[in-house]
Amino acid sequence: MSGTEAVMQAVRVAQYNSKKRKIVRFCGSYHGFWGEVQPGVGNPMPARDTLTLADMSPLALEVLRTRRDIACVLINPLQALHPNRAAPADSGLLDSSRHASFEREAYTQYLHEIRRICTERGIALIFDEVFLGFRIARGGAQEYFGVQADLVTYGKTLGGGFPVGVVCGKARWMRRFREDAPADICFARGTFNAHPTVVAAMHAFLKRLDMPEVDAVYQGLDERWRLRLALFNARMDEAKVPVRAAGFSSVWTILYGRPNRYNWMLQYYLRAEGLLLSWVGTGRLIFQAGLSDADFDDICARFVRATCSMQDDGFFWCGDAVTDRDLRRDITRELVVARLGRLWPGRSLPALQQQSTR
Numbered sequence: 615m616s617g618t619e620a621v622m623q624a625v626r627v628a629q630y631n632s633k634k635r636k637i638v639r640f641c642g643s644y645h646g647f648w649g650e651v652q653p654g655v656g657n658p659m660p661a662r663d664t665l666t667l668a669d670m671s672p673l674a675l676e677v678l679r680t681r682r683d684i685a686c687v688l689i690n691p692l693q694a695l696h697p698n699r700a701a702p703a704d705s706g707l708l709d710s711s712r713h714a715s716f717e718r719e720a721y722t723q724y725l726h727e728i729r730r731i732c733t734e735r736g737i738a739l740i741f742d743e744v745f746l747g748f749r750i751a752r753g754g755a756q757e758y759f760g761v762q763a764d765l766v767t768y769g770k771t772l773g774g775g776f777p778v779g780v781v782c783g784k785a786r787w788m789r790r791f792r793e794d795a796p797a798d799i800c801f802a803r804g805t806f807n808a809h810p811t812v813v814a815a816m817h818a819f820l821k822r823l824d825m826p827e828v829d830a831v832y833q834g835l836d837e838r839w840r841l842r843l844a845l846f847n848a849r850m851d852e853a854k855v856p857v858r859a860a861g862f863s864s865v866w867t868i869l870y871g872r873p874n875r876y877n878w879m880l881q882y883y884l885r886a887e888g889l890l891l892s893w894v895g896t897g898r899l900i901f902q903a904g905l906s907d908a909d910f911d912d913i914c915a916r917f918v919r920a921t922c923s924m925q926d927d928g929f930f931w932c933g934d935a936v937t938d939r940d941l942r943r944d945i946t947r948e949l950v951v952a953r954l955g956r957l958w959p960g961r962s963l964p965a966l967q968q969q970s971t972r
């Protein structure tokens with residue numbers, strides 16, 4: 615199973631056991647590419663059973679309190695870093711308006727409230743820990759926020775690099791048959807389910823969790839990453855570059871302090887310094903949770919060199935009076951001109967620009 619399939623399975627057992635059909639997810643959260651949990655751009659079909667609610671909103675809580683058809687609520691705790699926004703990608707770096715910050719207390723309270731409502735209303739609370747499981751605490755987001763979910767999905771690191779997706783949870787929610795109705799079952803099948811190599815990798819991973827040196831990584835983890843974040847931002851400040859980071863434990867996102875449409879170029883400057891970012895371009899940094907201080911220091915030094923080079927080359931400057939709004943307007947205009955250019959090939963640029971401003 616993959617993480618996507620683990621989420622599909624968790625939702626299915628929640629629907630089966632609650633006898634309800636609606637799925638609640640929060641705006642901007644990622645739960646894999648399955649259509650029902652990925653409505654909108656990139657999914658050609660409407661997600662009929664999914665309600666996408668505003669994250670950290672009292673109105674969302676009201677929906678949970680009052681509707682009778684909700685089977686489950688999906689939580690991706692990474693959302694706490696940028697509620698209601700998707701993970702940063704290069705397209706979001708065409709201006710500097712993106713912001714992010716992690717308010718642990720507020721998010722903890724919100725999760726506790728959701729937990730309370732789900733218990734009252736017979737809704738399955740699903741923590742999707744595919745990304746953060748074993749990263750932010752040994753017991754994942756459940757331990758970190760002090761909330762017990764009904765169902766939890768894991769993936770990624772648990773398989774130690776092998777393809778993996780896991781669903782676990784309370785017996786009441788994991789049931790896939792009814793004693794009094796033997797034909798009424800809930801399917802959970804797949805050629806690769808319980809694949810021996812993957813199961814062996816998970817076993818090795820879980821055994822390592824009990825080793826003292828791995829346990830040591832979890833001691834003071836949150837504090838260590840908070841200090842590192844402060845240190846990183848102080849070094850950016852010292853270097854006088856308009857780059858800062860916001861972070862949730864060892865997952866960070868880069869923020870830009872000055873309107874600029876070339877932020878996405880930072881990834882190439884970083885690459886020149888030997889730092890290769892994941893596919894989400896310049897927006898996100900996912901550190902190894904057990905990174906040493908020496909390696910962290912080395913990364914900071916490379917970051918300083920990359921940002922200073924980018925600044926020296928003039929790519930942090932877009933004009934003194936330019937605002938993010940101006941940049942977005944310019945980009946929209948350019949997109950329209952490019953589109954018109956495809957519709958009417960051969961027309962001159964000024965003519966097309968005139969057309970786009972009409």
Ligand SMILES: Cc1ncc(COP(=O)(O)O)c(C=O)c1O
Pocket residue numbers: 616617618619621644645646647690742743744745746769770778779
């Ligand atoms: C929170 C979360 N859920 C589900 C998935 C989907 O997992 P997979 O890519 O293994 O299908 C991901 C993948 O990034 C994820 O971050």
